[in-house]
Amino acid sequence: MNSLISLEKVNYQIADQHILHDVDWQIPAGAHITLTGPSGGGKSTLLRIIAAMISKTSGTLIFDGQPIESYDPIMYRRQVSYCFQQPTLFGETVADNLAFPYQIRKQVMDTQRVVTALNNVGLSERTLHQPIIELSGGERQRVALIRNILFLPKVLLLDEVTAGLDENNKQIVHAWLRQLNEQDHVTTIMITHDATEIAAADQLAKVVAGRLEVHA
Amino acid sequence: MNLAVNNTSLFLAAMLVLVALGISLWQKLGLDRDIVIGVVRAVVQLFIVGYLLKYIFRVNNLWLTLAMMGFIIFNAAWNAKKRGPGIDHALAISLLAIFVSTGVTLGVLVLSGAIKFVPSQMIPISGMIASNSMVAIGLAYRSLNSQFHDQRQGVLERLALGAGLLDASIAIVREAIRTGMSPTIDSAKTVGLVSLPGMMSGLIFAGVDPVRAIKYQIMVTFMLLSATSLGSIIACYLAYRNFYNEQKQLE
Numbered sequence: 330m331n332s333l334i335s336l337e338k339v340n341y342q343i344a345d346q347h348i349l350h351d352v353d354w355q356i357p358a359g360a361h362i363t364l365t366g367p368s369g370g371g372k373s374t375l376l377r378i379i380a381a382m383i384s385k386t387s388g389t390l391i392f393d394g395q396p397i398e399s400y401d402p403i404m405y406r407r408q409v410s411y412c413f414q415q416p417t418l419f420g421e422t423v424a425d426n427l428a429f430p431y432q433i434r435k436q437v438m439d440t441q442r443v444v445t446a447l448n449n450v451g452l453s454e455r456t457l458h459q460p461i462i463e464l465s466g467g468e469r470q471r472v473a474l475i476r477n478i479l480f481l482p483k484v485l486l487l488d489e490v491t492a493g494l495d496e497n498n499k500q501i502v503h504a505w506l507r508q509l510n511e512q513d514h515v516t517t518i519m520i521t522h523d524a525t526e527i528a529a530a531d532q533l534a535k536v537v538a539g540r541l542e543v544h545a
Numbered sequence: 546m547n548l549a550v551n552n553t554s555l556f557l558a559a560m561l562v563l564v565a566l567g568i569s570l571w572q573k574l575g576l577d578r579d580i581v582i583g584v585v586r587a588v589v590q591l592f593i594v595g596y597l598l599k600y601i602f603r604v605n606n607l608w609l610t611l612a613m614m615g616f617i618i619f620n621a622a623w624n625a626k627k628r629g630p631g632i633d634h635a636l637a638i639s640l641l642a643i644f645v646s647t648g649v650t651l652g653v654l655v656l657s658g659a660i661k662f663v664p665s666q667m668i669p670i671s672g673m674i675a676s677n678s679m680v681a682i683g684l685a686y687r688s689l690n691s692q693f694h695d696q697r698q699g700v701l702e703r704l705a706l707g708a709g710l711l712d713a714s715i716a717i718v719r720e721a722i723r724t725g726m727s728p729t730i731d732s733a734k735t736v737g738l739v740s741l742p743g744m745m746s747g748l749i750f751a752g753v754d755p756v757r758a759i760k761y762q763i764m765v766t767f768m769l770l771s772a773t774s775l776g777s778i779i780a781c782y783l784a785y786r787n788f789y790n791e792q793k794q795l796e
């Protein structure tokens with residue numbers, strides 16, 4: 330089967346610290362993968378490499394048939410979108426954040442679409458004009474998540490995005506992510522330490538001490 | 546003219562240095578060495594500059610004047626560079642920014658007839674423009690460095706959303722330009738009320754009618770606004786890319 334993303338012998342080193350060891354990973358288009366493993370194992374590092382936020386030290390990474398180096402990093406990141414563990418919002422209001430993906434594409438914000446997205450993750454239209462300092466941690470997390478999907482990427486890389494949410498909102502976000510995967514065909518990789526999320530995983534992968542273990 | 550300073554009066558005024566030295570020794574500030582070095586340097590440097598300028602004004606040669614202006618601009622760029630540690634090509638960037646800001650400002654002044662193209666006007670005015678541009682650029686560099694450090698996460702998030710480097714940095718770049726310009730704008734607001742600035746004080750000292758002197762000060766206010774805004778914007782727009790690597794990642 331053809332992989333959308335394929336990693337071969339990917340290593341990542343900083344100075345003499347070897348953070349990822351020979352990672353081989355085939356990620357089929359449309360996959361919905363749950364990535365877990367002990368703290369400090371290298372999960373965030375692995376997703377940041379796939380998102381072109383940092384560069385692997387050695388090995389190959391193929392996206393959509395071409396090596397990652399052959400893409401313009403800016404255009405690539407619009408296709409392979411990474412949502413940070415503990416994201417921060419920028420500017421003054423929620424609208425500043427949600428208008429940003431439109432600004433960088435020289436478009437005006439599609440308010441209808443933005444409001445729908447807010448509703449999809451359990452936030453109301455009122456949130457749009459709220460100053461970011463007034464938002465709760467869980468609300469910020471969800472606003473950050475929406476920034477990544479206003480223009481649908483091919484791949485969505487989610488770094489513990491449900492960690493700050495209560496059970497109810499976790500359910501809402503899960504249902505929404507599943508819909509993005511099933512209806513919009515967004516390939517998703519989701520990092521989590523949450524036992525329920527791990528138990529519910531379609532495909533599970535683990536990073537332990539810089540090595541990847543893929544479970545069927 | 547009633548300018549009375551001569552070698553004897555200077556020598557007697559040197560007693561003022563003893564006040565500073567005395568305080569340093571009495572309060573054990575450990576500054577006595579620095580005070581002596583500072584005073585000696587100031588005296589030597591100013592004497593050299595005095596004789597050099599006297600010579601340049603007397604020969605009144607175009608190339609010599611331009612060379613002196615080039616020397617001032619280079620020194621200003623060198624000093625601005627030192628305030629941007631970690632910024633590659635800071636010397637070249639500063640040189641271009643100071644050269645353009647000084648050149649454009651001087652050009653307007655000369656073409657408008659505000660100053661004449663003679664060494665005794667071009668050289669001091671170049672020095673004022675270049676040094677203010679230098680301070681503005683230095684402040685802008687410091688602001689870029691501290692903002693790229695403090696707002697690292699925000700920049701990373703913009704990049705992750707697929708922003709180009711300018712889109713990811715624009716808020717920082719704007720703030721740095723603002724930082725570079727703001728002392729000039731602040732001092733324009735208080736000029737004459739808090740301090741009588743150097744240009745105007747000097748003219749008044751030399752016996753010029755204060756109403757004429759303030760016209761020069763107004764010109765200086767205009768020229769410094771132009772110099773600091775041009776210097777800051779050029780330096781910031783050329784320097785921000787330095788914070789990213791070839792793969793358009795934040796370093």
Ligand SMILES: Nc1ncnc2c1ncn2[C@@H]1O[C@H](COP(=O)(O)OP(=O)(O)OP(=O)(O)O)[C@@H](O)[C@H]1O
Pocket residue numbers: 343346348366367368369370371372373374375414536
């Ligand atoms: N820029 C860096 N400089 C130095 N060490 C780093 C850097 N980035 C990551 N590391 C180290 O790499 C290892 C893996 O970090 P990473 O953030 O990928 O772990 P993780 O699996 O996401 O952990 P967690 O579950 O706690 O988020 C850690 O030991 C971390 O200290």
Ligand SMILES: [Mg+2]
Pocket residue numbers: 372373374414488
């Ligand atoms: Mg992590």
